[in-house]
Amino acid sequence: MKSTRSMVLVSADPESMDRGALDVFTELQKQIIEFGLEEEIALSMVNDISKPGFVPLVLVYPDAVIYGPIKPGDVHQIVEEHLYKGRVVEEKQISPYNLSGRIAWLSARKGTLPAENRIVLKNVGVIDPEDISDYIIHDGYQALGTVLNDLTPEETIALIKKSGLRGRGGAGFPTGLKWQFVNTAKGEKKYVICNADESEPGTFKDRLVLEGDPHAIIEAMLISAYAVGADEGIVYIRGEYGLAISRIKIAIEQARNFGLLGKNIFDTAFNFDLHIHAGAGAYICGEETALIESIEGNRGEPRSRPPYPTTAGLWQKPTLVNNVETLANIPAIIRNGAEWFQSIGTDSSPGTKVFTILGNVNVTGLIEVPMGITLREVISIYAKGMKNGANFKLAQTGGSSGSIIPSSLQDIPMDFDSYKKAGVSLGSGALLIANDEVCVVDLVKVLLNFFRNESCGKCYPCRIATPRAYEILTNISEGIGTMHDLDILLTMSKHLVELSLCGLGQTAGSPLKDFLTHFRAEVEAHIKLKVCPAGVCPMSGRRTY
């Protein structure tokens, strides 16, 4: 497959549609195929950009060129000159000035088309996951050799710190710093744990790595164990991941046979062994302290912090817990250097991110792209646009633990800091993309249903507020909600974030806030007009519980 080098957007606001935008789009499709560019050019329609009097618009990216008004007859010239030969058709170009919608991204992101870049998924589908030699042929365990022979634990940590790698589990904590905490924590016995309890709805990035490249995880855990001074590791895998478990098992066995696990690895003084702990189906066990409790044989419930696992984790010993995706970056960073890693992605969030694309788009699945890609780019380039040219309404990031991203925020670069600044979160990397036919009340109801079912029950705000919020949302979806309910939901949202013991409760509050911030009119329609604009909610006027 050739990589996409250009993204072409056609404006699809009502005025553009009136003036033949659909014909322009069809003609573009035809011409692009005629010129054999279909694998290099991503084409989609966008609803939130317009310029009265100049529509339909055609936007070419990454060159940040805007053409308009375009008739089907102009298409041939644009495709041949601009897309095929690379020359801007100046007479059709218009200035971005006075464009409606969010176009700031156009110039800001000029020339930065984020191509897929595989670090984490490099070997997935390429090597035989059940054959250690295949991994070794593909540079496998080379990083481990480098670390054990040439680097001290401190140097290893310094390297990871310098690379700027941040945890891919959702919170984005600097990985090197975490390693340093465990390294400097007092204690003879230390553990490293790979958090492979991937339970976010719609997220299966870790699974692909575990199934497709298990040795990368083992190698990374060996490196991290060496760096922090641990001699025992545990891969905590979601119980439902049968294939992943069996592949990791095989990989551990092979690594042991190759002397890569056990005593005196690479003839050094370094000892390390690894075993698997399968989860029993609780979402909460993806939370690191709940995961630790689960390994210890207790109810999977988070612990109060401090102390953090880095000082008192598994069996009260210093413990390093890293996500699968985070670990999968480690060997590559060691092999290619911190500078190489920094050159990918954004300054504050270097590297790539694996996203799971789901929802009302043309193409769903996994992509690995540099950090800082925008949602618009993901939808237009990788998801090949919205299904049936529908409107992009919102995206839900991170399975359930992320945020609701309205279309107005689709041009925010997706990295930890930019998202944080915009008041949303990246989550685990699932992108549920929804069109106008999705009702936010229904969506949030589904999310809260998930949270109320998965809340462990230890801390009160999460245990009690999630079912109450779910019931209120059910009332709203039945047309018997009140405006006072919205105040209660906002209060709940605020307090869930402020009071909850762990991330589950804290993120349970965010959809409650998000949907009232971005979609209040739609929610109020349910209450004041007793109408569900998307036509999804039952609105029966009856209590269902």
Add this chain to the structure above:
Amino acid sequence: MIKLTIDGKNIEVQEGTTVLKAAEATGIYIPTLCSHPQLTPYGGCRLCMVEVEGAPTLQPSCTLPAVNGMVVKTNTEKVMKARKFVLTLIFSERNHFCMYCPVSDGDCELQNRAYDEDMTHWDLQPNWQPFNVDASHPYIILDNNRCILCRRCVRACDELVGNYTLGFEERGADSLLVADYNVPLGESSCISCGTCVQICPTGALIDRQSAYQGKETEVEHHIGVCVECPVGCQRDVLTRDNRLVRIEGDWDAPLNHGLLCEKGRFLPLEDDRDRILTPLIRKDGSLKATTWEEALKVAAESFNNEKGLAAITSTRLPAEDMALFKSIFGDNLKADLVTTLEEGKPTSSLAKMAEKLGKSFETSLESLKDTDAVLSLELDLVDDYQVAGFFIKRQLMNGTKLIVADSKDNKLAEATTMRFPLTSGEEADFLTQLLDAFENSSENPALIEIVNVLKESEKACIVYGEAFAANADETAITLLLNLAEKINARLIGVKGNANSMTAAQLELEAPINVEECQAAFILLGDEDPSQKLVKTLEEVPFVVAQTTYRSQLTGKADVVLPVAMWAEQSGTYLSLDGKMQKAIKSLDAPEGVLTSREVLQKIAKSLSIEPNMDWKASLMKRMPTVQIQEA
């Protein structure tokens, strides 16, 4: 030391102190629900949230360790709003409607917290899901509808009692307090210690006996030592209008820290024995009511005139009473037999050894709390002396090793794999073998295992009971002391009744032999007479029984002097580890009934005896097996 600021106050605390404890130490009040001073911090209810400068969210003060330079605020608007929100949530979870709840008005921590926050109502309603009510237990009712899932009961059952009966099923809002693997509480492994009821902040766990009988606002408290056994737990007897309402453990007690057992907490309220309310004299073969003057006169005459007098006292009575008893019947009347119902069995062999050595060799029960290995000799700490058993059981999960050597079935043995069957009377052989195994190893793998455990331990304890003491001769005790010395173990002798130690100190340890006796004075108090005693006394022509209840003994007695029961008298008790503690009068005795001490004084008066009233001095004469400590 850590320096921090709470609400503008500069505070210094030990490292490791939580913010909650630091605040409490300074008199700053932070409301809590799931937290309890006797339990490890949990951080569930989020009522104790405080603002910490620099922290993005509110922090739970109960689990948050104080850190140098920390600036904490406990009463900002943010904190207040959060508290009210948490309380609103709790009230909206299950059935927290107070109207008819037995703990409403003073006994409910949840309600009290809401009152503190001036809550006149709550904003959310529950989803009206009913939960199970479990009334299968003889004492305890478990109403899951009133449960706030704070798990204080579960944690108490685990951390304090070590019984691991209570637990939680399901998760989230469906979490359900269950016993064992969700069996009715009455059919579970529950041992009815009642700690869960006492620690429950709401009406989820209530006891049948006291529900609706009196609230905190209506009861009187009487804190004193429990007289059901010699462990010496402090308990709080709650009364209302001269009725027993409830018995609770005293959380502040240095030994038991709130724990009690079934015998100390529930059984005293079940007492339905037939009370004697007036002195009785046998006339024409049957007991007839009479006056105190008449009864005392007849009794005194028999003590003076009859040949051969036996005087036997219960060891459940206060030290004052027992000393008075000894002074009257031993020192003054020089009765032929002056002893206790226990005949010194749990104490005398050991007391004699202490006398011989000229030093005490036993130690405080406190040492059981941090021991790493326990050797239990002829003693079942599950059936009896339960609270001492709790100290052991609750540590077993943390690695403390337990070795049980017993000639009988022993429930404590269920908690361990290291059991060693003994033959009664051959304890000395066991100790010899054990000591030998230390020196020369052994062919018995069980012995080798015991030796290994004891060798590795640094804070071993050896506990032994009446069955050991009664059989042990000097050799056996010497072997025990040798063993203790070898492994540097601490010795704890568990002694029969609440005041058996006093009996030992008063040297009331003669075996009961009434062959020659024409009259017997039985100071039974509120104890039940044993069959054996009643049979023994059949040979005695004239029996004076000083007792609280009708029994087989009163059926035989010629004079019955009615006395107060445990709750109606104050007095001193020597615990098995030598602590001198007071039992406190909680109820007034029925009219016409006197305390044992008053009756003894009257007897002395009618015999014109001036008894020795310095009971304390009498206790101190003998070298005790364990040092006596006055509170």
Add this chain to the structure above:
Amino acid sequence: MSKPTVASDWLCGCAGCHMSLLDIDERILQLVELVDLRATPITDLKEPDKEGVTVGILEGGINNTANEEVAKRMRERCKILVALGDCAVFGGVPAMRNFFGAESALKRAYIEAESNDTEGKIPSSPELAEMTRVHALHEVVPVDLFIPGCPPNADVIFYALSELAQGRIPEIKDDKLHWH
């Protein structure tokens, strides 16, 4: 200035809160000095004046459509709405049926109750209001003052009413606050 007017009504309750109101005894004379008592279940007027009253007091939970109507009417016609007693404040005793449903409550009362003859019958008539889930007053209409208690203490009621009569919002706290 004319005296403030007070109206009260009872919904699904036991009338105990009104009895407790009467327990203010002779202090009712002080009260009528301060206020004009209008429609109450214990006076002859049955509906709060159309012109409106200053203070409306409601006792009891809301258990059917008729209660809802009364509550809404009171809310419309009063300036300050007081929820009096646990049933009005929380839903109280009648709300306990929410745990089991109206149907089983009716069955228990009209068919299974020991005092019924063998052929008990659940009353049904189009004229009967439709039973709903039992609500606290504030779930149906906005409430300005909550006086919990089962019933609220007469002293508390007297305090609250005399404060309201004098144009102050009473503070229900400390010894005035009880839920049982």
